[in-house]
C-alpha cells in the first residue's frame with residue numbers, strides 16, 4: 109500500500125487505519141458484474157460506511173459508478189447527500205421518525221417504509237404537499253425485524269389511493285441466513301417475498317445484500333445492497349474470500365522491555381512470564397476497537413510473525429510478547445499490524461468471538477485514517493466523450 113495518500117485525522121496517532129479506496133472500487137465492480145443487468149448494484153454505507161468513513165467511501169463508490177446508497181439513519185442520509193452527486197438515490201433503511209420527514213423530503217432522501225402506519229404518514233405528507241413522494245416498501249419475509257407482514261402487504265395492495273401519492277421505487281426484503289447457502293430459510297424467504305411482490309406487479313425488487321449476491325440470480329431482484337463485501341469481509345464464509353482486502357490497521361510500538369521469570373503484565377496481572385520475555389507496548393486499546401476478549405486470544409503481526417497479546421487489553425494500550433529473532437527487529441517507533449496481509453478482518457473477528465462487521469464498526473474515532481487512491485488516468489477528450 110504505497111500509493112499516494114490523502115490524510116485526515118491525527119497524523120501522530122498511536123494507530124493508523126489505512127483504507128484502500130481502489131480495492132473498494134474493485135470490490136464494487138466485482139459485485140456489480142455478478143449482478144446481471146437489468147439488475148443494478150447499490151452499496152450499504154450505513155454506520156459511517158462500516159467504520160471506514162462515509163464521505164470518502166461514498167465518493168469513491170460514486171466514482172466507480174454506484175448510484176444507489178443505503179444508510180440506516182436519517183443523519184447518515186443527510187451527510188451522504190452533501191457528498192454525493194444530486195442524481196444519487198439515498199435510502200433510509202430504518203425508516204423515518206415523524207419529526208424527520210421534512211428534512212428527508214427537502215434533502216431528497218428515500219425512506220424505507222416498514223409498517224402500514226409509516227405508509228400512511230408518508231402518504232399524508234405527499235397529499236399535503238401535492239406531490240408524489242418516493243419510497244421503498246419493505247416486506248418482512250421471515251426475519252421479524254423490519255417490514256410489513258405479508259398480511260399487511262395484502263391489505264395495502266388491495267387498498268385504493270396511495271399509489272397516486274407514493275412512488276414505490278422498490279419492494280424489498282432482507283435475508284436472515286444468506287451466508288449459509290444450504291440453509292432452508294433462504295428458499296423459504298425467497299418464496300414468501302415472491303408471493304408478496306406478485307401483489308405489486310411492475311414494481312422492481314431488492315433482496316440481496318453481500319452474501320445474497322452469491323446465492324445466485326434468483327436472489328438478485330433489480331437492486332442489490334452489498335455492504336460488508338465491499339469492505340473486504342468474506343461474503344461466502346465456507347469458501348476462500350473472493351474480495352480484495354480494503355483495510356489495514358497498524359499500531360505504533362511505544363515501549364519495549366524484557367521481563368524476567370515471574371514478571372507480570374497489565375491490569376489484574378493476568379499474564380506471568382515463565383521465561384524471560386521481550387515485550388512491546390502498542391499504542392492501541394479497546395477505545396480504538398481492540399476487544400478486551402483479545403487479551404486471551406489475539407495477535408499482532410510483524411514480518412509474518414504472530415506476536416501474541418499478553419495480559420488484558422487496556423483502554424489505550426496492549427502488550428505483545430516478541431520472540432527472538434523478531435525482538436531484534438522491533439523497536440520503539442516500529443509499527444505492528446493488527447489487520448493486514450497476515451490477519452484479515454475476518455480472522456481478527458474470529459479470535460475475538462465476533463464477526464468482521466462488529467470489528468470494523470467498532471473502530472475508534474482516534475485512529476489516524478489514511479485513504480489510498482491512485483490518481484485516475486485522464487482520458488483524451490475524444491475518448492472521454494464516448
Ligand SMILES: *Cc1c(COP(=O)(O)O)cnc(C)c1O
Pocket residue numbers: 152154178201282316317318319333334335336337
Ligand atoms: C446492512 C444491510 C445491508 C448490507 O448487508 P451486508 O451483509 O453488509 O452486505 C443490506 N440490506 C439491509 C436491509 C441491511 O440492513
